[in-house]
Amino acid sequence: MTTLxxxxxxxxxxxxxxxxxAVPALTRDLLAGLxxxxxxxxxxxxxxxYAPGDLAAPIxxxxxxxxxxxxxxxxxxxxxxxxTGGVSAVALPEGVVxxxxxxxGDLSADVATGTDAAVADLEARLGAPLRSLDPxxxxxxxxxxxxxxxxxxxxxxxxNAAPALDVVGGSAGDDLAFASTWVAVGDRVSDHGVALLxxxxxxxxRVVKTCSFVPAGRVLRIxxxxxxxxxxxxxxxxxxxxxxxxxxxxxxxxxxxxxxMAHPVGLMMDGQAWIRSPRAVVEGGGLAFYAQILxxxxxxxxxxxxxxxxxxxxxxAAVADLGGTSGGAVMFNCxxxxxxxxxxxxGGRFVESFGGIxxxxxxxxxxxxxxHVNQTLTGVVFG
Amino acid sequence: MPxxxxxxxxEVFEGLQRQLAGNNLSxxxxxxxxxxxTGVNLKDPRYDQNTDAALVAKVLAALADMGHAx
Numbered sequence: 219m220t221t222l223x224x225x226x227x228x229x230x231x232x233x234x235x236x237x238x239x240a241v242p243a244l245t246r247d248l249l250a251g252l253x254x255x256x257x258x259x260x261x262x263x264x265x266x267x268y269a270p271g272d273l274a275a276p277i278x279x280x281x282x283x284x285x286x287x288x289x290x291x292x293x294x295x296x297x298x299x300x301x302t303g304g305v306s307a308v309a310l311p312e313g314v315v316x317x318x319x320x321x322x323g324d325l326s327a328d329v330a331t332g333t334d335a336a337v338a339d340l341e342a343r344l345g346a347p348l349r350s351l352d353p354x355x356x357x358x359x360x361x362x363x364x365x366x367x368x369x370x371x372x373x374x375x376x377x378n379a380a381p382a383l384d385v386v387g388g389s390a391g392d393d394l395a396f397a398s399t400w401v402a403v404g405d406r407v408s409d410h411g412v413a414l415l416x417x418x419x420x421x422x423x424r425v426v427k428t429c430s431f432v433p434a435g436r437v438l439r440i441x442x443x444x445x446x447x448x449x450x451x452x453x454x455x456x457x458x459x460x461x462x463x464x465x466x467x468x469x470x471x472x473x474x475x476x477x478x479m480a481h482p483v484g485l486m487m488d489g490q491a492w493i494r495s496p497r498a499v500v501e502g503g504g505l506a507f508y509a510q511i512l513x514x515x516x517x518x519x520x521x522x523x524x525x526x527x528x529x530x531x532x533x534x535a536a537v538a539d540l541g542g543t544s545g546g547a548v549m550f551n552c553x554x555x556x557x558x559x560x561x562x563x564x565g566g567r568f569v570e571s572f573g574g575i576x577x578x579x580x581x582x583x584x585x586x587x588x589x590h591v592n593q594t595l596t597g598v599v600f601g
Numbered sequence: 602m603p604x605x606x607x608x609x610x611x612e613v614f615e616g617l618q619r620q621l622a623g624n625n626l627s628x629x630x631x632x633x634x635x636x637x638x639t640g641v642n643l644k645d646p647r648y649d650q651n652t653d654a655a656l657v658a659k660v661l662a663a664l665a666d667m668g669h670a671x
Contacts, residue, residue: 317620349668354627374666378636381666383625487636488644514642516647588630589637 222455226421227375228315228600229257232296234304239271241305248309251576257281258315259417261359261548262288262307263580266392266399273305275405281309283295285320286414288402289361292391292553293581297572300556300565300581301394304405308578310417314545314600316355317418319343320404325425326410329368332376336414341379344416348380352415355600357423359415360387363408364399364583367448369590371511372412373596377588384425386598388550389584420428422601424539426549427587428532429493429594431484431520436465438483448507449500457503462496465519473499479554482593483517491520495554495592500524508592525555526564530571531593537573540601547572549579556581575599610646614658616671617643623650631667638663 229251260281264273270290278286283588294306321343323336341347348358358380362372369389376385392398401413424511442452453461463470466481479534484491494517498506511517537544549572559565577597583597607613616629621627633645641650650656661671 220616351629375639377638378666378668381631381669384625384630473644483638485640487633492637512640514650588633 224358226545256310259318266290270407276404285318289390291580316420322475323412337467361413365401388527388582423554424536428527430525433518451504458505547577612641
């Protein structure tokens with residue numbers, strides 16, 4: 219697929235190696251890609267192998283006065299390739315971005331309070347409440363700590379402040395160590411925080427959300443759940459693992475990671491699945507998930523389809539909806555999708571599915587579009 | 602604080618539509634947020650959910666939290 223690039227083209231870059239080499243290479247390539255234009259906002263994603271302080275300050279200093287957002291990852295990608303252990307970035311030029319503001323929230327004491335404080339900071343910088351902004355010209359990018367299971371509450375607070383705005387983003391990763399993640403705004407870093415970037419765009423944009431799953435035709439009702447801990451205890455009045463195994467077509471003791479990967483469940487709305495991925499069988503026959511599912515919800519058992527083809531289809535549709543051209547994008551891809559790509563050797567085809575749009579993305583511990591979702595690619599494509 | 606007399610999800614949705622006055626750009630994200638928070642599809646509620654008083658109250662509370670008290 220070839221995409222005609224607009225004149226408002228973003229600059230993307232990817233670098234690897236020691237930080238002393240990677241950061242200068244990254245910022246040099248971004249500035250070269252901008253070719254003298256000013257950046258309206260910069261977003262970067264880096265392996266947790268790097269010390270965040272070695273990245274955040276020098277990247278921010280390369281773009282004085284520009285809102286800069288970043289986080290740790292479980293892999294990084296651009297339109298040119300996907301890998302681990304490096305850093306990817308995209309600089310959105312002025313014109314694509316008319317106005318931008320960023321804020322960092324500390325979630326360590328209280329998630330709701332920390333998120334609200336970040337929103338208040340953002341609104342003070344903008345001089346306007348988020349809810350007053352035109353959703354056709356504004357969107358909110360969000361990077362959330364990936365280790366504390368707080369994405370639902372963060373999204374709820376953001377939704378309360380900006381119910382009509384598209385909120386798109388991902389949960390920071392740490393290269394599958396599952397120890398600590400971090401997010402950054404400018405030269406400030408938090409290992410238990412949320413980073414917000416409000417963009418007023420000068421071009422139209424479309425949100426991409428694709429999950430490469432289709433309903434298997436089996437609806438399950440959550441009849442008992444430990445919601446805060448993301449555990450479903452019962453489905454259809456039975457121990458969750460038994461009902462899930464029946465739906466998948468295997469014995470309960472055969473339920474494993476492979477079944478989970480191929481058969482998550484989807485909360486369906488208007489034909490779209492909001493994927494909730496099981497991660498483990500817990501004591502008593504419950505299933506732990508990577509996202510909350512509420513008692514009374516109906517979910518569909520899902521069957522996997524072709525991830526690369528679905529990604530290409532979603533991106534192509536977004537670009538077509540923008541008139542056939544795109545100047546840049548930011549993408550958030552689930553770590554489970556990356557692991558599947560690694561196993562299938564389809565990483566190259568995955569990035570090719572973006573059609574050459576200059577972009578940066580990372581492999582996440584959770585994806586955001588209006589709420590928290592699993593095993594999904596979310597992102598925003600700029601016209 | 603919800604002030605509506607709505608007793609069904611359908612009535613809640615109608616009230617929200619009236620409040621948004623045809624602003625479909627806002628309606629979609631708000632409905633999605635309600636679905637993710639409550640399990641209720643405002644546009645097409647399940648039969649058993651539509652008249653569930655506790656669920657109606659939960660949806661009204663979610664909308665009020667978002668600044669859309671009905």
